[in-house]
Amino acid sequence: MRKVVIPEVKDMRTADQANLIIEAGRAEKQYWKDLWLYRELFYFLAWRDILVRYKQTAIGLAWALIRPFLTMIVFTVVFGAIANLPSGGVPYPLLVFSAMLPWQFFANALSECSNSLISNSNLISKVYFPRLIVPASAVIVSFVDFLISGMILLGLMAWYNFVPSWRIVTLPIFILVAFAAAMGVGLWLAALNVEYRDFRYIVPFIVQFGLYISPVGFSSSVVPQQWRLLYSLNPMVGVIDGFRWAILGDEFAIYLPGFFLSVGLVFLVFITGIWYFRKVERRFADVI
Amino acid sequence: MPDTIIQIDNLSKKYVINHQYSESGYRTFRDFIGEGVKGLSQQLLKPGQRKSFRSEREDFWALKDVSLEIKQGERIGIIGRNGAGKSTLLKLLSRITEPTTGRISIKGRVSCLLEVGTGFHPELTGRENIYLNGAILGMSRAEIKRKFDEIVAFAEVERFLDTPVKHYSSGMYVRLAFAVAAHLEPEVLIVDEVLAVGDVEFQRKCFGKMQDIADNQGRTVLFVSHNMDALQRLCPQSFMFERGRLIDSGSTTRLIAQYRCMTSNNQQALPLKWIDISGVNRSGTREAHFTAVKYGSLNQTVESLPYSGGELHFLLEINSDAARSVQSLAVVLFDQNGTKLINADTLSLGQVTVLQQGCNLVELKIEPLYLNPGIYVLGLWLANPQVDVVFDHIESAFEIEVIDNGTERLGAKPDFDGLVMCPFKVKTQERVGKLL
Numbered sequence: 001m002r003k004v005v006i007p008e009v010k011d012m013r014t015a016d017q018a019n020l021i022i023e024a025g026r027a028e029k030q031y032w033k034d035l036w037l038y039r040e041l042f043y044f045l046a047w048r049d050i051l052v053r054y055k056q057t058a059i060g061l062a063w064a065l066i067r068p069f070l071t072m073i074v075f076t077v078v079f080g081a082i083a084n085l086p087s088g089g090v091p092y093p094l095l096v097f098s099a100m101l102p103w104q105f106f107a108n109a110l111s112e113c114s115n116s117l118i119s120n121s122n123l124i125s126k127v128y129f130p131r132l133i134v135p136a137s138a139v140i141v142s143f144v145d146f147l148i149s150g151m152i153l154l155g156l157m158a159w160y161n162f163v164p165s166w167r168i169v170t171l172p173i174f175i176l177v178a179f180a181a182a183m184g185v186g187l188w189l190a191a192l193n194v195e196y197r198d199f200r201y202i203v204p205f206i207v208q209f210g211l212y213i214s215p216v217g218f219s220s221s222v223v224p225q226q227w228r229l230l231y232s233l234n235p236m237v238g239v240i241d242g243f244r245w246a247i248l249g250d251e252f253a254i255y256l257p258g259f260f261l262s263v264g265l266v267f268l269v270f271i272t273g274i275w276y277f278r279k280v281e282r283r284f285a286d287v288i
Numbered sequence: 289m290p291d292t293i294i295q296i297d298n299l300s301k302k303y304v305i306n307h308q309y310s311e312s313g314y315r316t317f318r319d320f321i322g323e324g325v326k327g328l329s330q331q332l333l334k335p336g337q338r339k340s341f342r343s344e345r346e347d348f349w350a351l352k353d354v355s356l357e358i359k360q361g362e363r364i365g366i367i368g369r370n371g372a373g374k375s376t377l378l379k380l381l382s383r384i385t386e387p388t389t390g391r392i393s394i395k396g397r398v399s400c401l402l403e404v405g406t407g408f409h410p411e412l413t414g415r416e417n418i419y420l421n422g423a424i425l426g427m428s429r430a431e432i433k434r435k436f437d438e439i440v441a442f443a444e445v446e447r448f449l450d451t452p453v454k455h456y457s458s459g460m461y462v463r464l465a466f467a468v469a470a471h472l473e474p475e476v477l478i479v480d481e482v483l484a485v486g487d488v489e490f491q492r493k494c495f496g497k498m499q500d501i502a503d504n505q506g507r508t509v510l511f512v513s514h515n516m517d518a519l520q521r522l523c524p525q526s527f528m529f530e531r532g533r534l535i536d537s538g539s540t541t542r543l544i545a546q547y548r549c550m551t552s553n554n555q556q557a558l559p560l561k562w563i564d565i566s567g568v569n570r571s572g573t574r575e576a577h578f579t580a581v582k583y584g585s586l587n588q589t590v591e592s593l594p595y596s597g598g599e600l601h602f603l604l605e606i607n608s609d610a611a612r613s614v615q616s617l618a619v620v621l622f623d624q625n626g627t628k629l630i631n632a633d634t635l636s637l638g639q640v641t642v643l644q645q646g647c648n649l650v651e652l653k654i655e656p657l658y659l660n661p662g663i664y665v666l667g668l669w670l671a672n673p674q675v676d677v678v679f680d681h682i683e684s685a686f687e688i689e690v691i692d693n694g695t696e697r698l699g700a701k702p703d704f705d706g707l708v709m710c711p712f713k714v715k716t717q718e719r720v721g722k723l724l
Binding site: 020021022023040041044048051052055056122123124125126127128129198282285286 | 379382391420423452
């Protein structure tokens, strides 16, 4: 009998004997309390998505490893061997992969997140729970993929006998920024997509375009100095630079003004994303 | 005095119907921009003209000024036609959507069943779906684990627990879905027509479970259904909605009768008057057809209204285009649900009705009338079954009310009497040793 892995969950039901008042425009304080009450739904929805993805597949979880691996090979060949872009002294695969990791996370999270509300429309129109959980759990699923792909990075480092410096402990900071970037843009797109269905066509475009614009296949040092600040308007530039610095070392110095611009932008998009989402959330069930 | 568990004050919900939809039915950003440009250009080119492009938006009040109060432990039914606002009320109560004005105050946890199998994913197994669905509906993991065996036993799917749900038959699917929902144990349970699915066996089971929840566990239940029978058995009190307003509340039996009156197409016809039925919906060759009917009990004390245990006379006017003999002439009485109760057919008497060309009058007497007081629907039938010819078949000509004459009765009339009456006697037997 196969053992079913069920995420650990605490008791959701509190003795909610306090009066619940439902009124137009009154949802605020109750909402944040509800997010805590319904916290295990984050796990359950993410668990469901991950489980479903690998059902009926032949190699299951291995897909999470194969895709980034193959992309890395292609990029190494195209940008490293053929275009012969500089790699700053580290093996090109490592250069590519340390940027692929956050980029894949961002791209997947964005795609899943922006479509999450529509694909869960049956839940949204029939059951109550704070809707913020839906896009958040989509990002969590991508995060799990990120962790799995991280294993390839470890493998690569072992292969090249590359020992990372102390800077690697700063990695969680950059992960957090990537998380916020994905959530921020994802929330905006998810909320807009419910009302105007054309937004779902923008996402693959952003992802495709972004892959070449962001310093994934190359190091951002190839960008001429005068353009670097403008270049940092792409939030992923800051994140990827940070990742490279943390993993590979000081040769990949972060361009600080650009970095702070990126992070500031991410923060702004994140906060406004939550604000907009909350604003239109009450109409989701009516419009979806 | 049980306290109020749900209090609703002046609740209203408005939807805006936008008639500007594109072909796909969804609003796209392109349309939004298009509208904006149109509006702008209108204002520039024809300043001062109040463009009515906003008139394509229509306000639809799904609920208007609803106020009611529900106390703990009550079982309340909600009656109304489709579009009366019942589902909207439930969505507001379960916080799926927000009110436009007004307020709701709820004490305790509310669980709303708008649909069975919410959140079920076809790729996951039955076991996994139980956990998923339970979590979505608000149960904690420990709770689901505790009730797991009960849920599986109720759904009768032990053998298929580890098969993906997409392989389940629709019956199994619905059973499993309801089983999870039935074990929810909230303080207030709201059920929206979910019992309309499944076979008879399943419906009986669901219904029994809901009665158990209401009776034995003291919870408040709000039940929306079109199944009048179920409503009557489960909920002694009800609210009636029509076009978004609460129009009545009180005893379920009374409201159901009122609802039936409102929704029936039939008129009630009085006795001792000729009722013209030439225009009524019918099928058949019409070579011979019913044109008018007169009925009555011929009992002066009740103004000839038909009564239980009495006689019911019919005078049937039949128009025939030629002289013919008809083997089967029948007067049929149905109940409100369309169940055929009485079929007074000359075929069973072995009696042939001879019709002349033109107008004929046939007299038919039912005695005694074994129907309890109530409203019944009259149907008529004229055919020659041996040659497979149906001359006239009327499913429902009009309604007849049977009243209670009371003369036969010595005691009080029980609640929930059946449709058919029959004479009976009771005698206590002397106990001599063990029975049988």
